[in-house]
Amino acid sequence: MSLLQSPIATDTWTPIAWDEFVQLIDQSDQQHHKAYYHHGQMRLETMPTGSDHARDHAILMLLIGLFGMVTGMPLAPRDACSYRKPGSDEFQPDISYYVGDNVNCIPKGTRVINLDDYPKPDLVIEISDTTLADDKGEKRLQYEALRISEYWIWDVKNGQLIAFSISPDGSSKRIDTSNVLANLSLGLIEVALRRGEVEDQSAIGAWFMEQMR
Known part of the structure; x- marks a missing residue:
């Protein structure tokens, strides 16, 4: 039976033809x-x-935005945007960024970004509350195969x-400092996010700006 007429299982990888x-x-x-x-x-x-x-x-989007503002780095964020390489791949990361020369590469009105027509995002981020195993596994393999420059997972x-x-060449390695975001310390991002458990966003942003000086 075609999956178009069947109940669809979620949160699992299911074989299906592209079309x-x-x-x-x-x-x-x-x-x-x-x-x-x-x-x-x-x-x-x-x-x-989930809250x-x-x-x-x-x-996380606030922190990266503040970093771009302080450093003058051009950034174009996408929130839950769909990317498609026709015939082979589709992905919808929680957060993604175009950086530098590519910030204005996607025309207004684009619904799904076709990677045959436009560049790949420079950075993709998954927020892992219930999906950590897959974000570290199959999605990492997908982003490696697509040659996404940098991939973050927030546990x-x-x-x-x-x-x-x-x-x-598609190989990946763990990093503590971002290459895409001009040597941003990822430990600083991690500490700022942990502060979110006890502090409001304004306080976290002010603290982060102090660390950037």
């Missing part, structure tokens, strides 16, 4: 899912609504930032 996957995610009742496709399999995730996930998501439960630099 069928595209038809499925374009259905109106699937718009509340995050969608991934890699190696002939799809993964649909219910959009996260901790939402809080840390907002703080909500353990208060840990796990970051990888991905080379042009």
Whole structure:
């Protein structure tokens, strides 16, 4: 039976043809899912609504925005944006960034960013509250295969930032300092996010700005 007529399992990788996957995610009742496709399999995730996930998501975007403001680095953020390489890949990271020369590369009105037409994002970030194993596993492999320059995972439960630099040959290595964001200390981001458990966003932003001076 076609998956178009079957109940769809979420939070697991399911074999499906590319064309069928595209038809499925374009259905109106699937718009509340995050969608991934890699190696002939799809993964649909219910959009996260947990308080901790939402809080840390907002703080992380604030911190990177402040970093860009202080350093003058051009940044173009995307929140839960869909990226597609037709025939092979779809991904929808929690946060993604174009940096530097690519900040204005996506025209207004673009719904799904087609990677055959436009550059890949320079940085992708997953906020891991319930999806840590997959974010460290299959999604990391997908981002390696796509040659995304840098991939961060924020482990909500353990208060840990796990970051990888991905080379042009697809290999990756753990990093403590961002290459994409001009030598930003990832330990500083980690500490700021942990402060979110006891401090409000304004206090965290003020503290982070002090550390940047």
